[in-house]
Amino acid sequence: xxxxxxxxxxxxxxxxxxxxxxxADLSQEWPTNGHDQGDMxxxxxxxxxxxxxxxxxxxxxxHMRPAYLDNPAANRAPAGRGGRGGRGPVAPGERxxxxxxxxxxxxxxxxxxxxTPYRRVTAVDATTGQQVWAYDTPNNEGVAGRGVEYxxxxxxxxxxxxxxxxxxxxxLIELDAATGEPVKSFGVAGILETKTSDVMNGLPNSAYGYSxxxxxxxxxxxxxxxxxxxxxxxxxxxxxxxxxxxxxxxWTFHSVPRPGETGHETWGGDSWKQxxxxxxxxxxxxxxxxxxxxxxxxAPSFDRWGGDRPGDNLFSDAIVAIKASTGKYLWHFQATHxxxxxxxxPVATLVDVKKxxxxxxxxxxxxxxxxxxxxxxxxxxxxxxxxxxPVPTATDIPDEKPSPTQPMSVTPxxxxxxxxxxxxxxxxxxxxxxxxxxxxxxxxxxxxPFTPLRLDSAPVSFPGSLGGADWGGGSFDxxxxxxxxxxxNLAHFSQQEKKPDGSYxxxxxxxxxxxxxxxxxxxxxxxxxxxxxDVNTGQIKWQVPLGISDNLPAGQQxxxxxxxxxxxxxxxxxxxxxxxxxxxxxxxxxxxxxxxWTQEIPGTASTGPVSYRGRDGRQYVAVVATGGNNAGAxxxxxxxxxxxxxxx
Numbered sequence: 001x002x003x004x005x006x007x008x009x010x011x012x013x014x015x016x017x018x019x020x021x022x023x024a025d026l027s028q029e030w031p032t033n034g035h036d037q038g039d040m041x042x043x044x045x046x047x048x049x050x051x052x053x054x055x056x057x058x059x060x061x062x063h064m065r066p067a068y069l070d071n072p073a074a075n076r077a078p079a080g081r082g083g084r085g086g087r088g089p090v091a092p093g094e095r096x097x098x099x100x101x102x103x104x105x106x107x108x109x110x111x112x113x114x115x116t117p118y119r120r121v122t123a124v125d126a127t128t129g130q131q132v133w134a135y136d137t138p139n140n141e142g143v144a145g146r147g148v149e150y151x152x153x154x155x156x157x158x159x160x161x162x163x164x165x166x167x168x169x170x171x172l173i174e175l176d177a178a179t180g181e182p183v184k185s186f187g188v189a190g191i192l193e194t195k196t197s198d199v200m201n202g203l204p205n206s207a208y209g210y211s212x213x214x215x216x217x218x219x220x221x222x223x224x225x226x227x228x229x230x231x232x233x234x235x236x237x238x239x240x241x242x243x244x245x246x247x248x249x250x251w252t253f254h255s256v257p258r259p260g261e262t263g264h265e266t267w268g269g270d271s272w273k274q275x276x277x278x279x280x281x282x283x284x285x286x287x288x289x290x291x292x293x294x295x296x297x298x299a300p301s302f303d304r305w306g307g308d309r310p311g312d313n314l315f316s317d318a319i320v321a322i323k324a325s326t327g328k329y330l331w332h333f334q335a336t337h338x339x340x341x342x343x344x345x346p347v348a349t350l351v352d353v354k355k356x357x358x359x360x361x362x363x364x365x366x367x368x369x370x371x372x373x374x375x376x377x378x379x380x381x382x383x384x385x386x387x388x389x390p391v392p393t394a395t396d397i398p399d400e401k402p403s404p405t406q407p408m409s410v411t412p413x414x415x416x417x418x419x420x421x422x423x424x425x426x427x428x429x430x431x432x433x434x435x436x437x438x439x440x441x442x443x444x445x446x447x448x449p450f451t452p453l454r455l456d457s458a459p460v461s462f463p464g465s466l467g468g469a470d471w472g473g474g475s476f477d478x479x480x481x482x483x484x485x486x487x488x489n490l491a492h493f494s495q496q497e498k499k500p501d502g503s504y505x506x507x508x509x510x511x512x513x514x515x516x517x518x519x520x521x522x523x524x525x526x527x528x529x530x531x532x533x534d535v536n537t538g539q540i541k542w543q544v545p546l547g548i549s550d551n552l553p554a555g556q557q558x559x560x561x562x563x564x565x566x567x568x569x570x571x572x573x574x575x576x577x578x579x580x581x582x583x584x585x586x587x588x589x590x591x592x593x594x595x596x597w598t599q600e601i602p603g604t605a606s607t608g609p610v611s612y613r614g615r616d617g618r619q620y621v622a623v624v625a626t627g628g629n630n631a632g633a634x635x636x637x638x639x640x641x642x643x644x645x646x647x648x
Contacts (some may be wrong), residue, residue, distance in 0.1 A: 224280030237279025578605020
């Protein structure tokens with residue numbers, strides 16, 4: 001294997017595909033999921049501007065799907081650099097299919113690292129798109145679908161750099177960034193089992209793994225997790241810190257506070273014991289200079305009924321500041337008390353706010369409701385007023401005790417929060433008729449924000465579990481003080497019923513408030529939006545529909561579309577975003593929200609684009625395109641696509 005990969009790399013260098021790893025300004029590449037550890041998703045590059053973006057051309061395409069999947073007789077070689085995983089013959093179900101991806105690529109020292117959906121991590125030359133190495137995980141380990149993490153190793157040359165891979169079954173793997181070989185000094189031969197007895201809560205068969213990459217903060221690998229939503233008891237959603245060199249566990253922060261810890265009193269009785277959920281399944285954020293990691297926690301299990309967990313249930317739906325070196329609790333802010341709507345907290349981005357003549361280090365946080373909270377990231381105090389506002393509490397579910405108030409910011413919400421029958425979609429007579437019947441058949445009723453669920457009817461709850469805002473989060477332009485985020489206006493029905501064990505759960509399978517064949521929501525547009533917020537005032541600077549409905553008549557298509565992913569900003573004054581299910585990749589003017597460039601792509605880009613400087617000096621913009629379209633078409637793409645201005 002070593003000889004084979006060495007020959008490949010030597011040949012690539014000879015052809016000019018791969019230059020030697022040299023000292024680089026990593027800020028001009030994309031070395032972590034959000035570009036920087038504050039998850040600002042902002043590139044300092046300025047070559048592509050509003051005046052030149054229309055000249056962008058496709059520079060290269062890389063197909064992630066391994067060729068061996070098309071050969072039913074192929075036996076895969078041992079896992080490792082350039083290997084094929086040691087999994088035996090290809091299963092028939094793997095042939096002829098593409099898998100979707102939510103991955104944001106990372107780029108460091110000229111290499112782009114990809115967490116592909118084919119149980120493979122691949123490095124390609126970021127200037128040419130040529131594969132340099134590939135690592136197939138052993139034992140069918142799925143790779144966390146939103147990407148990998150990079151550690152610079154403490155040298156300017158790139159020697160000793162590592163790629164850190166989290167798997168869906170709870171392992172961390174460290175690879176040499178230059179070669180793809182496992183780092184033998186980490187864990188056991190490069191692989192660390194993180195399903196410890198403590199985090200498994202005494203329930204060793206519970207679900208535990210990773211859907212998002214870890215974050216390295218000052219040589220500490222910080223991990224969130226993906227755990228179950230049902231049943232209520234299972235693995236803990238704790239945040240943990242690991243030594244980046246050895247994999248040694250350094251600290252654990254309990255997401256459900258134990259006796260004597262801050263917040264324990266918010267769990268009535270023994271409801272904290274073996275409780276699952278309250279996990280960071282999205283992207284962690286950090287301020288490494290202050291040695292702080294910010295953990296945006298999700299809802300408790302079960303996330304639609306809280307009768308067995310009275311109280312506010314910290315640290316669910318909260319942003320918690322933790323000392324990255326020790327795991328010490330610093331402060332928290334809870335956006336939703338006693339969550340029974342699955343609104344989580346998927347958004348956390350560092351920002352800087354200029355207010356009252358002062359510059360305030362801030363953090364923008366948001367649940368799926370898109371109520372935006374701007375907080376001082378040192379103290380946790382709101383920069384703009386937050387008030388506890390009375391909300392509906394009436395429910396016919398016994399023992400459910402909804403919180404009588406919820407936090408509301410004086411800054412405006414960025415998406416729809418309520419619904420009444422006058423808002424039935426009227427884009428076409430056929431769609432209106434479908435929606436009216438759909439609402440009647442499902443006992444849909446009007447709702448205000450935080451309306452509790454019921455047994456006798458189904459509140460049309462905005463947002464649905466897709467958000468509002470979701471895991472993609474937002475981006476921040478520090479030069480202009482603009483926070484940009486994409487949102488959905490998509491509700492769901494959720495009527496409850498009593499289960500045989502005495503708990504309560506959903507009567508039917510989860511139903512979005514739309515026609516699933518056309519993917520058109522049942523309220524009037526816009527259905528998807530892109531918003532720019534001036535963080536210095538907290539007010540919306542601009543808001544535009546994001547995406548078009550190709551299946552509507554001309555003149556009615558500018559509806560906005562259901563979207564999942566995130567924007568990326570550049571110092572050149574541009575917002576790049578895929579996300580929409582109309583299979584487009586777009587660029588907008590950061591200051592005005594004007595759409596400047598649109599490119600049809602072969603699959604929905606349910607991910608985040610990146611921008612970096614290539615070895616040829618050009619600024620590249622790359623995006624992963626794998627999803628179907630707004631008519632529910634199957635996945636037909638496995639591509640990473642890079643764009644650049646024409647060579648001079």
